[in-house]
Amino acid sequence: MGYWLLKSEPVAFGLVDLTAAPNQTTTWEGVRNYQARNFLRDGLQLGDQAFFYHSSTIRPAIVGIVEVVRAGYPDETAFDPISPYYDAASTPDQPRWYRVDIRLQRSLRRAITLAELKQHRDALGDFALLRRGNRLSVLPVTAAQWAFILSLEPTAPF
DNA sequence: GCCAACGTTGGC
DNA sequence: GCCAACGTTGGC
Numbered sequence: 001m002g003y004w005l006l007k008s009e010p011v012a013f014g015l016v017d018l019t020a021a022p023n024q025t026t027t028w029e030g031v032r033n034y035q036a037r038n039f040l041r042d043g044l045q046l047g048d049q050a051f052f053y054h055s056s057t058i059r060p061a062i063v064g065i066v067e068v069v070r071a072g073y074p075d076e077t078a079f080d081p082i083s084p085y086y087d088a089a090s091t092p093d094q095p096r097w098y099r100v101d102i103r104l105q106r107s108l109r110r111a112i113t114l115a116e117l118k119q120h121r122d123a124l125g126d127f128a129l130l131r132r133g134n135r136l137s138v139l140p141v142t143a144a145q146w147a148f149i150l151s152l153e154p155t156a157p158f
Numbered sequence: 159g160c161c162a163a164c165g166t167t168g169g170c
Numbered sequence: 171g172c173c174a175a176c177g178t179t180g181g182c
Binding site: 007009055056057058060114133134135137 | 178179180181182
Binding site for chain 1: 162
């Protein structure tokens with residue numbers, strides 16, 4: 001079972017949108033970065049969990065947990081000339097870009113902000129989200145990092 | 159809005 | 171293959 005972090009700009013598609021989506025499920029398409037593509041194609045497996053992260057916003061933060069409900073498959077938006085994600089170099093025979101489908105498992109009881117995560121650099125170790133100049137929209141999380149971050153979320157009220 | 163980081167493109 | 175130019179990401 002693998003763990004990941006998926007970034008999304010809430011202005012474009014945030015937790016509110018995922019919550020409102022049919023079946024609280026969406027397809028994670030339009031990723032046009034090779035490293036992220038490799039994770040989508042080869043890394044994310046059915047049943048894997050991922051943090052849902054809000055980026056490019058006033059308070060960047062992990063806000064939810066999603067589950068992979070369909071592992072990597074070709075991102076067909078690359079084949080569509082009208083799509084903003086169109087890429088003439090990607091063909092059905094030789095797809096260049098991949099996507100996964102995800103479903104909201106639950107919202108976090110509170111947002112765990114990037115600022116807070118930075119305070120725990122030592123505990124988190126080498127965490128892709130905290131690397132300098134990190135721009136990856138799909139990144140791996142170790143089991144230890146996953147457990148630690150979840151431990152920051154308050155449990156039952158009492 | 160600014161700027162650092164960094165991936166991509168294209169000329170040579 | 172090098173590298174400058176350029177575009178995008180994303181935090182602040």
